[in-house]
Amino acid sequence: xxxxxxxxxxxxxxxxxxxxxxxxxxxxxxxxxxxxxxxxxxxxxxxxxxxxxxxxxxxxxxxxxxxxxxxxxxxxxxxxxxxxxxxxxxxxxxxxxxxxxxxxxxxxxxxxxxxxxxxxxxxxxxxxxxxxxxxxxxxxxxxxxxxxxxxxxxxxxxxxxxxxxxxxxxxxxxxxxxxxxxxxxxxxxxxxxxxxxxxxxxxxxxxxxxxxxxxxxxxxxxxxxxxxxxxxxxxxxxxxxxxxxxxxxxxxxxxxxxxxxxxxxxxxxxxxxxxxxxxxxxxxxxxxxxxxxxxxxxxxxxxxxxxxxxxxxxxxxxxxxxxxxxxxxxxxxxxxxxxxxxxxxxxxxxxxxxxxxxxxxxxxxxxxxxxxxxxxxxxxxxxxxxxxxxxxxxxxxxxxxxxxxxxxxxxxxxxxxxxxxxxxxxxxxxxxxxxxxxxxxxxxxxxxxxxxxxxxxxxxxxxxxxxxxxxxxxxxxxxxxxxxxxxxxxxxxxxxxxxxxxxxxxxxxxxxxxxxxxxxxxxxxxxxxxxxxxxxxxxxxxxxxxx
Numbered sequence: 001x002x003x004x005x006x007x008x009x010x011x012x013x014x015x016x017x018x019x020x021x022x023x024x025x026x027x028x029x030x031x032x033x034x035x036x037x038x039x040x041x042x043x044x045x046x047x048x049x050x051x052x053x054x055x056x057x058x059x060x061x062x063x064x065x066x067x068x069x070x071x072x073x074x075x076x077x078x079x080x081x082x083x084x085x086x087x088x089x090x091x092x093x094x095x096x097x098x099x100x101x102x103x104x105x106x107x108x109x110x111x112x113x114x115x116x117x118x119x120x121x122x123x124x125x126x127x128x129x130x131x132x133x134x135x136x137x138x139x140x141x142x143x144x145x146x147x148x149x150x151x152x153x154x155x156x157x158x159x160x161x162x163x164x165x166x167x168x169x170x171x172x173x174x175x176x177x178x179x180x181x182x183x184x185x186x187x188x189x190x191x192x193x194x195x196x197x198x199x200x201x202x203x204x205x206x207x208x209x210x211x212x213x214x215x216x217x218x219x220x221x222x223x224x225x226x227x228x229x230x231x232x233x234x235x236x237x238x239x240x241x242x243x244x245x246x247x248x249x250x251x252x253x254x255x256x257x258x259x260x261x262x263x264x265x266x267x268x269x270x271x272x273x274x275x276x277x278x279x280x281x282x283x284x285x286x287x288x289x290x291x292x293x294x295x296x297x298x299x300x301x302x303x304x305x306x307x308x309x310x311x312x313x314x315x316x317x318x319x320x321x322x323x324x325x326x327x328x329x330x331x332x333x334x335x336x337x338x339x340x341x342x343x344x345x346x347x348x349x350x351x352x353x354x355x356x357x358x359x360x361x362x363x364x365x366x367x368x369x370x371x372x373x374x375x376x377x378x379x380x381x382x383x384x385x386x387x388x389x390x391x392x393x394x395x396x397x398x399x400x401x402x403x404x405x406x407x408x409x410x411x412x413x414x415x416x417x418x419x420x421x422x423x424x425x426x427x428x429x430x431x432x433x434x435x436x437x438x439x440x441x442x443x444x445x446x447x448x449x450x451x452x453x454x455x456x457x458x459x460x461x462x463x464x465x466x467x468x469x470x471x472x473x474x475x476x477x478x479x480x481x482x483x484x485x486x487x488x489x490x491x492x493x494x495x496x497x498x499x500x501x502x503x504x505x506x507x508x509x510x511x512x513x514x515x516x517x518x519x520x521x522x523x524x525x526x527x528x529x530x531x532x533x534x535x536x537x538x539x540x541x542x543x544x545x546x547x
């Protein structure tokens with residue numbers, strides 16, 4: 001429940017502090033005094049967007065702070081999930097800077113506005129007179145049935161199945177579109193793949209062929225150069241190797257008499273080994289290098305084929321051309337087996353739709369079970385509000401197509417006269433009747449949802465006299481099990497409160513204060529008689545307060 005609300009520098013409020021009772025808190029005040037401003041500040045605290053008009057003094061921060069008691073609400077998992085520090089009392093704080101930036105806090109920790117909004121929705125429900133229009137919302141009417149029926153888990157399961165069916169349907173559409181495009185491209189792709197596969201592409205082949213081409217094209221010159229080198233190395237008369245071998249032998253004969261010959265001989269031996277290796281390699285190369293016009297032509301033709309394919313497919317090199325071949329092959333494979341994928345997707349979609357339909361049917365049965373309870377509870381409340389001949393029925397019919405909320409259309413049918421045919425409540429009910437219907441629904445849902453706090457903003461619009469007194473009694477009864485804040489203009493309702501606050505404007509600024517018993521009597525008398533408080537009005541106020 002909300003224990004304390006503090007507002008600083010918001011709209012017409014300099015500073016305001018409100019200590020709330022745990023039962024029924026009444027807020028009254030003249031039109032224009034600032035009750036709507038108070039609601040705006042509270043909405044800001046609970047995560048509403050800043051519309052840019054929050055600042056009273058543009059040089060200071062706007063700060064709205066609420067102290068909430070969380071005892072017995074079971075919110076520990078929420079705090080753990082969002083990595084917030086849990087305590088039985090927590091402060092929610094919203095700060096709007098002069099630059100228009102917003103910061104939100106849960107306790108001492110910064111928190112995303114979405115998290116604050118979700119938490120606020122579990123702590124306090126604000127119902128204004130304009131919210132009566134929500135009776136025309138199919139989503140609200142369906143949600144109300146599910147709330148009363150405790151269908152949260154079933155509804156979540158259905159939502160998952162509905163989302164899965166939607167996802168599978170989109171996948172099927174993508175596959176079908178791809179198959180349509182693929183069928184147009186299949187012949188072209190098949191030709192490209194067959195051409196590239198028949199080319200038997202191999203990584204590194206171009207570089208190898210280019211090297212071989214260079215050798216074959218200049219075989220005569222290369223053979224002549226290698227032959228000259230070979231003769232220079234091993235010719236018996238003039239070759240380097242025979243002469244150096246003779247020199248090595250000569251040095252070996254003088255090493256005892258001439259020590260330097262030992263080192264020279266070793267060095268010469270090392271050089272001889274290197275030259276012999278060169279001679280051996282050159283000899284093998286000479287045997288391999290020979291003019292081969294047929295092989296040269298084959299290499300030229302192969303390179304021409306590879307160059308042509310690389311240019312055709314705008315590849316940078318052979319490796320990129322191989323990647324193009326693989327992509328084409330994969331696309332062709334997808335097209336060839338596309339019908340299989342489409343069929344599998346159709347089967348998956350049918351299964352998902354069957355699952356969603358089964359859950360929608362279960363939801364329909366669960367909703368149908370609570371319809372009589374819902375109708376009777378609303379009727380009981382309405383009759384206590386002076387609508388004895390009212391007819392209120394819930395029309396629950398299956399829809400042709402599934403929706404995010406199931407397969408039902410929910411309508412509230414209403415007639416204030418038992419002899420008239422009930423019509424959708426939002427179309428035929430007056431403002432006062434809408435207020436009473438909405439109060440009856442809210443009372444029913446508040447008990448089921450176990451909200452710690454509910455705020456009514458002039459929900460009693462359009463009623464007066466005995467009906468207003470009955471409405472006040474219902475709100476008072478509701479406050480026995482939860483905290484209620486009621487902004488009202490009716491003295492019959494105001495007299496039921498356990499605490500009474502008045503909002504007033506002074507010097508262009510909005511103020512709020514708690515009324516003493518004597519002040520409260522005078523405030524209610526003022527609501528009865530107007531600006532001039534009469535003795536009769538004071539006496540009537542005392543009677544109302546005595547209850």
